Amino acid sequence: MTTPTAVTKLNTDLFIDGTWVPAQSGKTFEVINPATEEVLASVADGGAEDARAALDAAAAKQQAWAATAPRERGEILRRAYELLIERADDIAAIMTAEMGKPLAEAKGEVVYGAEFFRWFSEEAVRISGDQTLSPDGKTRFLVQRQPVGPCVLVTPWNFPLAMGTRKIGPAVAAGCTMVFKPADLTPLTSLALVEVLVEAGLPEGVLNVVNTTDPGSVVTAWMESGKARKVSFTGSTAVGKHLLGQAAQNVMRASMELGGNAPFIVFDDADLDVAVEGAMAAKMRNMGEACVAANRIYAQAGIAEEFSRRVAERMQQLKVGDGSAEGTQVGPLVERKALDKVETLVTDAIDKGAKVITGGDRPEGKGFFYNPTVLSGVSKDAELMETEIFGPVAAVIPFETEDEVITMANATPYGLAGYLFTTDVARAFRVSDAMEVGMVGLNTGMVSNPSAPFGGIKQSGLGREGGKEGIEEFLEVKLLAMPQPG
Template sequence: MSGLDLLPDHRRRLFIGGSWTDAENGATFDVLDPADASVLATVADGTAADARRALDAAVAAQDDWARTAPRERGEILRSAFELIRSRTDDLAELMSLEMGKPVKEAAGEVAYGNEFFRWFSEEAVRIHGRWMNAPAGGSRLLTIKKPVGPCLFVTPWNFPLAMGTRKIGPAVAAGCTMVVKPADQTPLTMLALAGILAEAGLPDGVLNIVTTKDAPTMSETLMSDPRLRKVSFTGSTAVGKHLVKQAADQLQRMSMELGGNAPFLVFEDADLDAAVEGAMLAKMRNMGEACTAANRFLVQSSVAEEFGRRLGERMGALTVGRGQTEGTDVGPLIDDKAVDSVTKLVDEAVAGGATVVVGGSAGEGPGYFYQPTVLTGVPQDAAINRQEIFGPVAPITTFETEAEAVAQANDTEYGLSSYVFTRDLARTIRLAESLAFGMVGVNTGLVSNVAAPFGGVKASGYGREGGFEGIEEYLDTTYVALAVTD
């Protein structure tokens, strides 16, 4: 079996109420291979009516699913985990085809994303409230955790499996039903995941998938319905703000995992070999197309030249090509707009005084490639230090003191992830306390872990995914006052 074989023609449609179905009007859209802009597959283009059908199915399944034993919910997730693990190669190839990342890296995403199913299969049986005596006596206080109800999940194109599993996993464990709208650039992996969950025994209507090119109409249709009780969105801050405003009318609960502008701080006492290795992880995961990607490299001036040289050597040695070609380190960006955006940011930085150590230009078509790039001498106020790059570019800016480094790092509206390289324990503690980010990686370029709470502050959103905190996003608390009489 190959990647596309996971999706026979009848599964390239909407998945509603346990059935594969065409869009109401029969419309479809093409999914492109970013390596050469060719058509990979054609999928259903859902309408507002299809969105309502999906929510109807989720609502119809909600009560029975909420009453399903936690152990049974957990076993379904565990079965899905085993199925995904057995099909890692095929899922990795499918993901590589539609998103562009190298197959080896895609396999890493499958393994990481699948761990959310294993983690929450174990958390399903650990949902609990509490019991206590009232402080004044005469009554008992009981709290009960209940599933929040039908959910809407909007997932991004850059991690087609993992961004779905870390929402679906806790929702299934908590007893919630859901409608999922995957990104129109990468819907195939999510459709394959729906088939696997059905095979694992997930009841009809618990998971519904609506692929569409018209995301605004779908979200507006669903979020105006009082039956929808929860929205979880991963994507841009601009879209996230719009969804938060939409949610106000129905007071839906929201989880927002939005944009980032991660600083990567390198101090003069750092192990430079470890810092360069960490930089490669933090920058080049997913070709830089990650909200956790190191966006600004803030390096103490005494080691900036050496760090830039070493990083340039590593970046320059990477092989750019199709994700399915053996030996490829860096695949294409998602589309031509992404290439244009990265090109503009780099060109503006160079015009402002930055020096190109390696790379600095887009690759030749027909695919959407950009060369791994390192820039030194980047002005602090350059646009490339203010915006998410979402590409394989490492801009280096210098600082002199720790206070200056913290000020530069926090000088952004975003607050998702940050990275620090130093051998000074006291400095590590000071920075962890002073950096205004939801996550701080110390001497590591990788912060994502299913057992840890993933999320940000400020314009990077709110709510947490993963860890013990992840399932709480899908639970309401009911307090029961029990009078006790003699």
């Protein structure tokens, strides 16, 4: 594969106070194409000193940025939205090259991610307050919302455009400056996003970006500074817990979108055509590398065999290959470590009695590919029942009763998303109420939308992104109390 022109044109330095600069150490790291295992680019590898410089810039610009008119902030986001739509093909090519997502799906992510900018461009001018009298009528209370201050934004590799816009959008709309650490596996898409924001008119110092292969030193420098007032993190629960501990030391606001272990429940009264489509959407988006991916697929005993067969037939039809090739539907996993993890989980499930209906292996040749796989009869003690698969593996577990499946679905410390398929309205409400998750897809495999709140409960996180709730995470409430005349 030839490196996309859009990649070769990217600036791959750090972005601090409106200027592209190399890392102070002079170090760089390589970005690898997971389909070919070839080097795409070398990117500046920042450290703690770079991190401190970035946060100093953000802190210095906070007061002026907070005073910017809401309409002006909204117009910047609107221009950035339009630029992303105009450049969707180029940015999709960058994304596909660095993380493997099929080109059509990558373009879909650009459009989806851009919508966060459009949504929050509209929310910027709707930041509201309140006023009321005290019960005794002697004091007037004015309640206003102000930006929380400089924010630490840390994003994962699996949705490198949308995870950036989902955090940057509300921060810009609220009037917060930012320091941003993209994932080291997929920094190029994030750098393309920075270029778009600069062209859209985002002032110097409002967004500062430090790429790094040493996230511990960079993020710790921010968290321990006393200058950052909020952290927004998407990633593993283990890292999220560590960041929450650091945030507590300076009493920082925190939003955490952490791990998932999504149950996907199909009752015997479900429309199987709808359920199969839902399973393909919930399981195979981004090759299964999504925190909301269907991880444990429960099918009621009477339809489990037919449902498994139908899903397997659909999986067998999928074309596996380089995401940049025409017609590819399943690209590679992001790195060899991810591929090894999926293979280990499948082997463990088979050793514990699961049957392979289709797939169950990796194709020969270069690249971190794994064939779409359906396993039936998965044991309750299989490791993949407790671990995010993060790959193109559908594990189907039969169940008998409603109470049984609710118990199994909730038997996890995670609670991000869940899916439910039934034509019984009473059951739909009863089971969705009982599911311990932050989001439920009812007869659909898609729950994400920029206009709706996204987030989990239990060890899947704190706070919400998207929707009207998303901007609240970047605002503080201030009370002004004054004596009431007369």
